[in-house]
Amino acid sequence: GAVVSQHPSWVICKSGTSVKIECRSLDFQATTMFWYRQFPKQSLMLMATSNEGSKATYEQGVEKDKFLINHASLTLSTLTVTSAHPEDSSFYICSATSVVAGEDEQFFGPGTRLTVL
Amino acid sequence: DAKTTQPNSMESNEEEPVHLPCNHSTISGTDYIHWYRQLPSQGPEYVIHGLTSNVNNRMASLAIAEDRKSSTLILHRATLRDAAVYYCILGSGAGSYQLTFGKGTKLSVIP
Numbered sequence: 001g002a003v004v005s006q007h008p009s010w011v012i013c014k015s016g017t018s019v020k021i022e023c024r025s026l027d028f029q030a031t032t033m034f035w036y037r038q039f040p041k042q043s044l045m046l047m048a049t050s051n052e053g054s055k056a057t058y059e060q061g062v063e064k065d066k067f068l069i070n071h072a073s074l075t076l077s078t079l080t081v082t083s084a085h086p087e088d089s090s091f092y093i094c095s096a097t098s099v100v101a102g103e104d105e106q107f108f109g110p111g112t113r114l115t116v117l
Numbered sequence: 118d119a120k121t122t123q124p125n126s127m128e129s130n131e132e133e134p135v136h137l138p139c140n141h142s143t144i145s146g147t148d149y150i151h152w153y154r155q156l157p158s159q160g161p162e163y164v165i166h167g168l169t170s171n172v173n174n175r176m177a178s179l180a181i182a183e184d185r186k187s188s189t190l191i192l193h194r195a196t197l198r199d200a201a202v203y204y205c206i207l208g209s210g211a212g213s214y215q216l217t218f219g220k221g222t223k224l225s226v227i228p
Contacts, residue, residue: 004160006160034215034216036218043204043218043219043220043221044155044161044216044218045218046215046216046217046218049215091158093160093161094160095160095161095216097214105163105166106153106163106216107163108153108160108161108162109160110159110160111158111159111160113158
């Protein structure tokens, strides 16, 4: 089946620094990638939708200048949390979808746990 | 977006069938019913989806009510590995659909 990886799996950073999270589709070309955030004991919240080669579409309430998304190729999307603060500590999960890989299914990465001190 | 309602939690004994209900009374005619599950500290994984007819795959079965206002995910023999949060989500069947996750049902499997 289609596999999506994320790197790093966990990261600890100091307040005010920036952190980049990578999301890769390993065996298929992902035309669309999604970024979600999940706080402890809560459900996933969609942050943004990213199509290769175009600007990401952010959900209401998500600051696009703080959460920079780049989808430069059909197998890679990155999320950069700029000037991270403790309230940004969360579990960040990406997913990818492709008509070729199976159009009715999203393939999720394993998630990246971000802790901001 | 049409919403779904699921019980907060359910318990099942290992190796017994599990029926996870989902109500979606405001479903539109083009909405597919998707089920995903999330094991602890992992990303969600696809379980099954359907539109009108009941569906079976290697993981589970999906029973859809005739009026489509409710559905039931059926795990035929629960294992410890099936302990997870199960999400019932409505959405387009197209490849680039957005998933709106609710709170889901936390399934506990008792050995």
